[in-house]
Amino acid sequence: MASRSYDIKSYTGFKFITLACLVILYAPLVVVTIYSFNASKSITVWEGLSLRWYVDVFVGPESEKFKLAAMNSFVIAIIAATVSTTIATLAATAVVRGGNFRLRTASLGLISLPLMVPEIVTAVATLIFFNAIGFDRGLMTILMAHIAFCIPFAYLPISARMQGIEDTYEQAAMDLYATKRQAFTRILLPLMMPGIISGFLLAFIVSLDDFIITNFVKGAGVETLPTAIFGAVKQGIKPNIMAISTMLLGLSVIMVTISYFISKSDNTK
Amino acid sequence: MVPEEQSIAIDVRDAVKRYDDFTALKKLSLSIMDNEFFTLLGPSGCGKTTLLRMIAGFENVTEGEIFLFGEEIKNLPPYQRPVNTVFQNYALFPHMTVLDNVAFGLEMRGSSKSEARKGAGEMLELVQLTQFANRKPSQLSGGQQQRVALARALAPRPKVLLLDEPLSALDLKLRKAMQLELKHLQRETGITFIFVTHDQEEALTMSDRIAVMSDGELQQLGAAKDIYERPRNMFVADFIGETNLLEVSVDKIANGRAVCHLGGGHELTCNSVEGIGVGSKVHMSVRPERLFISATPVENESLKGRVKENIFIGTDISTLINLVDGPEFIVRTSNSDRGNKRIFEPGNEVFVNMEMGAARLLID
Numbered sequence: 001m002a003s004r005s006y007d008i009k010s011y012t013g014f015k016f017i018t019l020a021c022l023v024i025l026y027a028p029l030v031v032v033t034i035y036s037f038n039a040s041k042s043i044t045v046w047e048g049l050s051l052r053w054y055v056d057v058f059v060g061p062e063s064e065k066f067k068l069a070a071m072n073s074f075v076i077a078i079i080a081a082t083v084s085t086t087i088a089t090l091a092a093t094a095v096v097r098g099g100n101f102r103l104r105t106a107s108l109g110l111i112s113l114p115l116m117v118p119e120i121v122t123a124v125a126t127l128i129f130f131n132a133i134g135f136d137r138g139l140m141t142i143l144m145a146h147i148a149f150c151i152p153f154a155y156l157p158i159s160a161r162m163q164g165i166e167d168t169y170e171q172a173a174m175d176l177y178a179t180k181r182q183a184f185t186r187i188l189l190p191l192m193m194p195g196i197i198s199g200f201l202l203a204f205i206v207s208l209d210d211f212i213i214t215n216f217v218k219g220a221g222v223e224t225l226p227t228a229i230f231g232a233v234k235q236g237i238k239p240n241i242m243a244i245s246t247m248l249l250g251l252s253v254i255m256v257t258i259s260y261f262i263s264k265s266d267n268t269k
Numbered sequence: 270m271v272p273e274e275q276s277i278a279i280d281v282r283d284a285v286k287r288y289d290d291f292t293a294l295k296k297l298s299l300s301i302m303d304n305e306f307f308t309l310l311g312p313s314g315c316g317k318t319t320l321l322r323m324i325a326g327f328e329n330v331t332e333g334e335i336f337l338f339g340e341e342i343k344n345l346p347p348y349q350r351p352v353n354t355v356f357q358n359y360a361l362f363p364h365m366t367v368l369d370n371v372a373f374g375l376e377m378r379g380s381s382k383s384e385a386r387k388g389a390g391e392m393l394e395l396v397q398l399t400q401f402a403n404r405k406p407s408q409l410s411g412g413q414q415q416r417v418a419l420a421r422a423l424a425p426r427p428k429v430l431l432l433d434e435p436l437s438a439l440d441l442k443l444r445k446a447m448q449l450e451l452k453h454l455q456r457e458t459g460i461t462f463i464f465v466t467h468d469q470e471e472a473l474t475m476s477d478r479i480a481v482m483s484d485g486e487l488q489q490l491g492a493a494k495d496i497y498e499r500p501r502n503m504f505v506a507d508f509i510g511e512t513n514l515l516e517v518s519v520d521k522i523a524n525g526r527a528v529c530h531l532g533g534g535h536e537l538t539c540n541s542v543e544g545i546g547v548g549s550k551v552h553m554s555v556r557p558e559r560l561f562i563s564a565t566p567v568e569n570e571s572l573k574g575r576v577k578e579n580i581f582i583g584t585d586i587s588t589l590i591n592l593v594d595g596p597e598f599i600v601r602t603s604n605s606d607r608g609n610k611r612i613f614e615p616g617n618e619v620f621v622n623m624e625m626g627a628a629r630l631l632i633d
């Protein structure tokens with residue numbers, strides 16, 4: 001316990017700054033959420049509570065476009081999260097368990113570096129790459145780009161989890177006649193599972209939300225939910241956009257919460 | 270026990286282990302007999318775990334050979350060696366029940382799931398944990414986890430069981446109980462146990478034979494009693510039990526007896542050993558329980574001194590005595606032997622006397 005004089009709460013302005021940060025971060029989200037339930041056609045005038053715009057998303061004039069985009073987004077997110085989580089699991093196993101192989105530190109850095117590179121740079125680079133190899137842009141290019149940039153997100157919780165698992169478990173398994181493969185599938189994998197699930201959910205959300213990279217590498221006429229929303233907003237913001245955004249927000253909150261609790265759950269205890 | 274008639278379970282020949290530029294084992298050789306309770310004893314960092322891990326297959330052998338019942342095993346992976354380990358931190362699989370933990374080795378050896386569970390059940394009975402079969406390891410106490418680790422390692426009936434300081438995390442009472450249980454299990458199963466400890470008392474209590482190690486080298490190998498009574502060198506004498514270690518100079522050698530000067534005009538005669546001559550400075554070890562105190566001299570080599578302090582240690586009393594102008598002695602008197610004899614109080618003038626053959630000269 002920190003003694004009273006070091007308690008951060010006692011610094012002048014602490015409460016104010018905290019409050020200001022929270023308001024700045026969340027006020028827009030709150031406004032969007034509230035106005036998505038507005039009965040009015042206007043986005044600024046409140047006319048009473050209604051689910052009108054939610055219904056509009058599913059059956060309205062733009063519903064086909066959004067449904068197709070949502071479908072693309074989910075398919076891409078599921079595949080990208082699955083593939084990137086698998087790669088990240090193998091990478092974490094190699095880096096954490098591979099002993100002191102050459103370039104170990106370099107591998108570690110290289111895996112997490114994309115998290116710090118501005119996304120626009122990655123987007124441009126990916127686009128140039130596809131152009132250079134003459135790959136036609138479409139769903140496939142989006143998928144490949146998503147797999148690539150999801151790896152570091154999946155990697156973080158998995159390697160954090162793995163570092164907490166002592167290697168004596170695998171040694172004990174091998175001592176008890178399990179081959180390396182059996183020690184991995186019977187012992188290490190189950191112990192890593194919370195990290196893997198958490199990494200999968202994170203990768204899924206990151207893929208589902210991505211706009212910048214997707215916008216660069218998608219082919220003409222191919223839309224994911226974020227690019228479709230962006231396209232619709234360019235023609236003026238309608239309340240149905242707020243309804244979609246609120247649903248996406250809800251999904252994100254749910255997945256991040258699940259991911260948090262799973263990574264906290266400890267099956268090694 | 271006649272070693273020649275027994276087969277050798279583990280034969281370590283000239284084993285060297287180097288980590289980069291650090292040598293953890295320096296050409297170590299020892300043979301461990303089938304069906305014996307063998308202990309590796311030595312201070313922390315002397316290479317006990319390293320040797321055990323080399324036998325189990327977790328550490329490669331830099332130089333030398335390791336044989337298991339005559340078969341060279343140094344190139345076999347751990348899962349092909351019929352040797353099981355009880356790990357220092359137990360390493361029980363946290364996501365499996367106690368029963369599944371114990372069944373794991375049997376299953377990996379090719380038993381069906383039901384056979385493995387049956388075998389595991391029998392093993393749990395042996396360590397009296399049947400009622401905890403369906404718990405997770407985290408729901409057990411330290412002592413119970415210890416017994417699960419033991420059952421898990423014994424279940425596949427290894428030829429040799431390796432135990433790396435398995436009792437160090439337990440409190441004293443539980444530890445004493447587990448010492449007996451381990452000894453009992455070894456007799457019952459007939460499996461060779463290689464037990465690692467840094468606790469000399471534990472080693473003396475449990476072992477058929479003890480290998481005393483320090484700095485990656487074997488110091489002495491022998492039965493517990495031999496090592497205690499006839500330590501080969503200063504390290505062993507000092508490490509095993511309590512002893513009076515005195516620097517002496519040899520004044521005279523005759524008929525295999527050496528007269529040694531302790532300083533301050535005090536002299537003691539003891540059996541001479543090979544390699545010392547008149548004038549050599551050597552160390553002498555005398556166990557405190559083989560000395561006794563008297564108010565008047567009882568023999569011509571009684572050493573005159575003054576009591577400095579009495580320390581009560583339950584069954585015994587340890588008395589510190591300063592010889593006149595000479596070294597300090599510790600004398601241990603059993604409280605039951607003492608009977609009605611008086612305790613010599615600090616400041617009393619007393620004489621220290623030695624039983625026949627209690628003093629031993631040590632060369633290095």
Ligand SMILES: Nc1ncnc2c1ncn2[C@@H]1O[C@H](COP(=O)(O)OP(=O)(O)O)[C@@H](O)[C@H]1O
Nearest residue numbers: 288291293311312313314315316317318319320
């Ligand atoms: N992986 C390793 N790398 C370098 N040195 C090691 C390694 N493992 C053990 N050592 C060193 O080898 C020596 C013996 O260690 P160990 O066998 O664990 O001793 P003990 O079990 O007797 O306490 C120690 O000095 C230790 O620092």
Ligand SMILES: [Mg+2]
Nearest residue numbers: 314317318319
């Ligand atoms: Mg050790």
